Amino acid sequence: xxxxxxxxxxxxxxxxxxxxxxxxxxxxxxxxxxxxxxxxxxxxxxxxxxxxxxxxxxxxxxxxxxxxxxxxxxxxxxxxxxxxxxxxxxxxxxxxxxxxxxxxxxxxxxxxxxxxxxxxx
Amino acid sequence: xxxxxxxxxxxxxxxxxxxxxxxxxxxxxxxxxxxxxxxxxxxxxxxxxxxxxxxxxxxxxxxxxxxxxxxxxxxxxxxxxxxxxxxxxxxxxxxxxxxxxxxxxxx
Numbered sequence: 001x002x003x004x005x006x007x008x009x010x011x012x013x014x015x016x017x018x019x020x021x022x023x024x025x026x027x028x029x030x031x032x033x034x035x036x037x038x039x040x041x042x043x044x045x046x047x048x049x050x051x052x053x054x055x056x057x058x059x060x061x062x063x064x065x066x067x068x069x070x071x072x073x074x075x076x077x078x079x080x081x082x083x084x085x086x087x088x089x090x091x092x093x094x095x096x097x098x099x100x101x102x103x104x105x106x107x108x109x110x111x112x113x114x115x116x117x118x119x120x121x
Numbered sequence: 122x123x124x125x126x127x128x129x130x131x132x133x134x135x136x137x138x139x140x141x142x143x144x145x146x147x148x149x150x151x152x153x154x155x156x157x158x159x160x161x162x163x164x165x166x167x168x169x170x171x172x173x174x175x176x177x178x179x180x181x182x183x184x185x186x187x188x189x190x191x192x193x194x195x196x197x198x199x200x201x202x203x204x205x206x207x208x209x210x211x212x213x214x215x216x217x218x219x220x221x222x223x224x225x226x227x228x
Binding site for chain 1: 152153155163167170171176210212215216217218219220222
């Protein structure tokens with residue numbers, strides 16, 4: 001059974017870079033056709049799609065965050081990473097990783113439990 | 122971006138009730154609509170994909186319908202474990218977007 005687990009610093013200072021990893025177990029991150037996504041939820045707000053990356057490193061970033069986002073995969077560790085630069089308080093959120101199941105229709109399944117990141121000095 | 126609007130934003134209901142949550146898209150999205158259940162501290166769970174397809178392992182009391190711009194999630198007989206937040210998500214075009222969520226509470 002595929003499982004995902006996010007990890008990273010819970011506190012990041014303004015203007016610094018947020019770095020998170022997502023460990024994938026129960027399956028290979030480099031399976032053909034595999035896509036992996038990052039999604040976040042600010043406190044009291046709805047979910048926001050950050051972007052996705054596939055097994056070969058091809059990415060799609062939400063245009064609203066594109067200038068600050070970098071995603072990568074490490075097939076040797078079976079994990080994916082998210083970097084968000086120049087963070088502000090508006091980037092405080094619960095960050096999730098998920099598999100983006102890609103077929104004629106796309107959906108996110110499964111998800112990790114999420115990791116809370118607070119941006120504060 | 123396609124805006125997804127859910128109604129109601131919160132709902133109080135009792136065990137055994139039939140409840141319906143509505144999701145509206147700002148433009149047509151065909152059947153590119155998914156529903157998730159979200160409980161605090163837990164991973165969001167896929168319930169319905171492509172508007173009306175029940176994800177494996179999800180109880181049959183959950184159902185989805187709709188196409189175009191209006192979609193519904195129905196729970197036919199609420200169980201105690203169903204009290205959670207539900208949100209819709211469109212996968213018609215990037216960036217994928219979510220509804221703001223409907224919090225289902227015990228009456």
